[in-house]
Amino acid sequence: MIDELDKKVIGLVQGDLPLNPRPFAAMAEEIGITEREFIERVSDLKKRGIIRRFGATLRHQEAGFSSNAMIAWCVPDARIDKVGKTLAEFREVTHCYQRKPQKDWKYNLYTMVHGNNRDECCQIADRMSRAAAINDYVLLFSEKEFRKTSMEYF
């Protein structure tokens, strides 16, 4: 459970850390608590897994990864756990989710991969396909980014 103070703390750390020597003191002051209390709250939220990662988020294109592909896989239900784990083990895979197929869309497993270019993404997909023994998949390359931001929860 999170209380009202947690929400205030989240309201600040969901944004961007001020770049000065004592950033947590600056944020603590905004909500009228001490730096120590603020740091304890953030540490506790992290320990409880509510904050899954605290740190910098990069623009991966700027950082040298110029191609990102979502690969959607059509996997027989009985094999999905095994295949999900196999694909998640690939270093190039940042996200791997099982999703319910829908309407005319049969794909039920999704992986995000990042590479230096499209060819590299295709090669990664090919290796993944062989490792998991799944041939039914589609590569969806991002052609334009319309929005990429972080959620404002509170």
Added chain:
Amino acid sequence: MDNTDKKILNEIQSHFPISSRPFHELGKRLALPESDVLERIRRLKEDGIIRRIGGNFHSNQLNFTSTLCAARVPKEKIEHFVKTVNHYPGVTHNYLRNHAYNIWFTFIAQDMAYIDDALEEISEKTGIREILNLPAVKTFKIKVDFEV
């Protein structure tokens, strides 16, 4: 970007210190003065390599729900469709992709009923009826730090 920049980036994605003087602590780890660490991070932000520094949350642990949506949108309607979709604050990612289902966006909200209503509203406003709502059933991996 030089090697020191790369070391900083590799350190601050998942091992950012949650302590009183985090840049001082980073400096100790990397054998740099605090002021140099701050200066380099400021520059990496100005150059657009760092988007932000902060917390990333498990939305379900905050009692939010999230989903991935995909829509089939004819070329001439893309602009209006995207504008309508991006109007919702819970839409955090939105991409054009190379498929008949060409617009892919993520949606975070208090509950799925809100998202269902929003998708219905989007359909009414844009005339686009082919929108898939694909909530995750199981998460096998989320890893968002990049070795640079």
